[in-house]
Every structure is written in C-alpha cells, then in structure tokens.
Amino acid sequence: MTMKRALPSPSSLLFHLLIxxxxxxxxxxxxxxxxxxxxxxxxxxxxxMSSDQQWRRSHxxxxxxxxxxxxxxxxxxxxxxxxVSRLDFGSAPNPSCKTSASFPYLIFTxxxxxxxFFFNCFTHFTTTIIFPIKPIPSSSxxxxxxxxxxxxxxxxxxxxxxxxx
Numbered sequence: 804m805t806m807k808r809a810l811p812s813p814s815s816l817l818f819h820l821l822i823x824x825x826x827x828x829x830x831x832x833x834x835x836x837x838x839x840x841x842x843x844x845x846x847x848x849x850x851x852m853s854s855d856q857q858w859r860r861s862h863x864x865x866x867x868x869x870x871x872x873x874x875x876x877x878x879x880x881x882x883x884x885x886x887v888s889r890l891d892f893g894s895a896p897n898p899s900c901k902t903s904a905s906f907p908y909l910i911f912t913x914x915x916x917x918x919x920f921f922f923n924c925f926t927h928f929t930t931t932i933i934f935p936i937k938p939i940p941s942s943s944x945x946x947x948x949x950x951x952x953x954x955x956x957x958x959x960x961x962x963x964x965x966x967x968x
Contacts, residue, residue: 886915900924
C-alpha cells in the first residue's frame with residue numbers, strides 16, 4: 804500500500820512565500836551591521852561633538868537600513884558591510900555642536916570616512932586640530948570642511964591643505 808502525500812494548501816504556500824523573504828531580510832540586517840569598533844569610534848565622536856541626543860541609545864546601529872540618524876551617510880564597503888562615509892555637524896537638520904566641542908581627532912581613524920563638515924562648531928573655546936604626523940594608511944578622508952569656526956586653530960601641513968576646503 805502506497806501513501807499519497809497531501810499537497811500543501813494554497814494558503815500555506817502563500818504564507819511561506821510571504822514569510823520566508825521577511826525572515827531572510829531580518830537575518831541579513833543582523834549580519835550587516837557596521838563593525839563594532841567603527842560604531843564605538845562614531846559614538847565617541849558624537850559624544851564629543853553633540854548633545855542633541857543620546858546617540859548610542861537612540862541609534863544603536865547608525866548605518867542600519869531605515870536609520871534616521873541625521874548628519875550621517877553610510878556606504879557599503881568592499882567587505883559588504885555598511886560604513887560611515889560622511890558626517891555633517893552644525894547646520895540643521897544635522898546635529899548641532901556642543902558649546903564645549905573640541906575637534907574629534909578620531910575622525911582620522913574611521914577607515915571609510917570620505918567627508919566631514921563642521922559649520923559653526925568651534926566658536927567658544929579654542930580648539931586645535933592635531934593632524935596625524937604620517938598619513939593613516941586606512942583613512943579615506945578626502946574632504947574636511949571647517950567653515951565659520953573662529954576658535955579653531957591648526958598647524959598646516961601638506962596633508963591638512965589637501966583635505967581642507
């Protein structure tokens with residue numbers, strides 16, 4: 804005696820067709836978060852620059868799809884993970900700057916950061932940019948905008964001149 808296997812019902816097939824892609828997307832989101840060391844560096848930069856929010860709590864995964872983190876742009880790197888590629892401070896809708904903000908030297912350690920814009924951030928207390936003596940091999944920083952920052956000082960080097968506009 805052979806048993807016939809019952810075919811799945813159309814509603815069961817529809818359920819699986821709809822749910823399976825959602826589960827796969829959710830699994831990909833978990834695995835596609837930015838590297839923890841890069842996220843920690845970003846949180847330190849945000850803590851130093853802006854008190855608009857508790858960034859770590861408000862946006863625990865800043866480059867996640869659908870994240871509404873203002874002033875940040877992320878791109879997928881060659882490792883297929885999202886990385887911070889641009890930061891903007893000082894002008895709405897971007898994060899405002901703390902009165903006590905000091906230049907966040909850690910921006911030079913974000914490996915995929917290409918552009919940083921500080922507008923009217925360093926206005927109350929003198930702060931100095933300390934450029935790395937040697938270029939950081941993993942840095943991809945191409946543009947550093949420092950407009951309207953009267954309390955900012957720096958020693959210019961060829962590396963600094965190539966970044967600032």
